[in-house]
Amino acid sequence: MTQFDLSIHRARIVTEDQDYIGDIGIQDGKIIAIGEQPLAAGKKAIDAEGYLVLPGGIDSHCHVEQLSSMGVLCADNWYSASVSAAFGGNTTIIPFAAQHRGQSLKKVAADYAASAAKQAVIDYSYHLIISDATPEALHQHLPELIRSGITSFKVFMTYDKLKLNDSELLDVFAVAAREGALPMIHAENNDVINWITRHLLAAGYTAPKYHAVSHDPNAEDEATNRAIKLASVLDVPVLIVHVSTQGGAQVIHDAQVLGASVHGETCPHYLLLTAEDLDLPGVEGAKFCCSPPPRDPASQEALWQSLASGSLSLLSSDHAPYRFDESGKLPAGDATTFKMVANGLPGLEVRMPLLFSEGVRKGRINLQQFVALTSTNHARMYGLYPQKGCLQVGADADIAIWDPEKEVTIKAESLHDAVGYTPYEGKTVTGWPVTVISRGVCIVENETLIAEAGRGQFIARGVPAPLMRQRSIAPRAAFLRQLFSQAD
Secondary structure, eight states, X not given: OOOOSEEEEEEEEEOSSXXXXXXXXXXXXXXXEEESSOOOOXXXXXXXXXSEEEEOEEEOSBOOSOBOTTSOBOSOOHHHHHHHHHHTTEEEEOOEEEOOTTOOHHHHHHHHHHHHHHHOXXXXXXXXXXXXXXXXXXXXXXXXXXXXXXXXXXXXXXXXXXXXXXXXXXXXXXXXHHHTOEEEEEOOOHHHHHHHHHHHHHTTOOSTHHHHHHSOHHHHHHHHHHHXXXXXXXXXXXXXXXOOOHXXXXXXXXXXXTTOOEEEEEOHXXXXXXXXXXXXXXXXXXXXXXSXXXXXXXXXXXXXXXHHHTSSOEEOOOBOOOOSSTTTXXXXXXXXXXXXXXXXXXXXXXXXXXXXXIIITTTSSOHHHXXXXXXXXXXXXXXXXXXXXXXXXXXXXXXXXXXXXXXXXXXXXXXXXXXXXXXXXXXXXXXXXXXXXXXXXXXXXXXXXXXXXXXXXXXXOOOXXXXXXXXXXXXXXXXXXXXXXXXX
């Protein structure tokens, strides 16, 4: 009889659709036995009685070792980010290889992959960011990268140095339709934001709190609707990332009701923070500046309801780690205006504990929904399932063992990223991962990392689930897709 490398016993095993007491047997990095019947002890055996055993988290939207369009480098490299992710119960991350204007998309991807291979302690893939939709990028490099397993990319409708116009968006959507990739969209109306910003600055309103004013909710709602309509021209499935408004969530829901293949993601800061958090003395409010910004209690409630109903199917951190100094969020020190602030909040390590504490323990979502929102839906959305995101025979043994009663007061000094602050400083959460297993190896145990840089593996991704589930293409969209291919 096979002796397991690792066995887990008397666990409360929770997946997206199951919740039962059982054992798990692991061999060569894979789950080879699982069920309610007791299993023989492995070479290493874990008694998980009283704990939750869940699929390892997948954070599919985080920024790691990335240069912003403003020229600011993230505080976290692949090592510090992957370590922080692991301590938060994650076993896979998918950040971004960001192309800036004038850069070769292929070279950007190759350089990013090389850096990840040397540093990551957990498994990873990455998305592309496309800001320069040149013929070479669209017709050579992007198809090659998609076929190599990078089956998703992000495009922006805002930020002057990143945004694509509507025609360029249609071009990249057409490539996605032909090659089988999922576009991710940062949906905000750039002209609205710039118009408000210009008038705020002219009137002397420069404090961080005016960042939230400049990113008016209507800018997000309009762009969300426009992005969905543009994708519908070609019947292309799309994902709207970091949804923050009640209106944006409603636009996505309404499109889904009408049959559009549109999907939505939100983040902990939109569930737990509001625009009021930016209203602090001096430049302290810059710690809470991100795009889109936190909104209001009505939007928070709408987002919680959307997560519970499934119209928003992903909870990601959008970890954007900039230090609170002149190398990061405050390029002009105390004279930094809201327009200068590096946008983004850290949150990679606390994503899952925050959702568990505020969602599961407060009855807003159940445990199965927690698993789906933090792991399984990500694996399906981005072509990782069933290798990742599940507990079943044949899957990678990526597992997080949770103590549902463990209380932790979040402090920057206790986290493992390189940022130096957290917007959740002093917040107490209940429920925290205590053991994290990556491909059958305990990499976090007894609050200690047991993993070396470079042990993480790149995961080439398959066809994203939204493309696999897509209904038949409307004749008009099929004709337009053909026109694009002929022009190519």
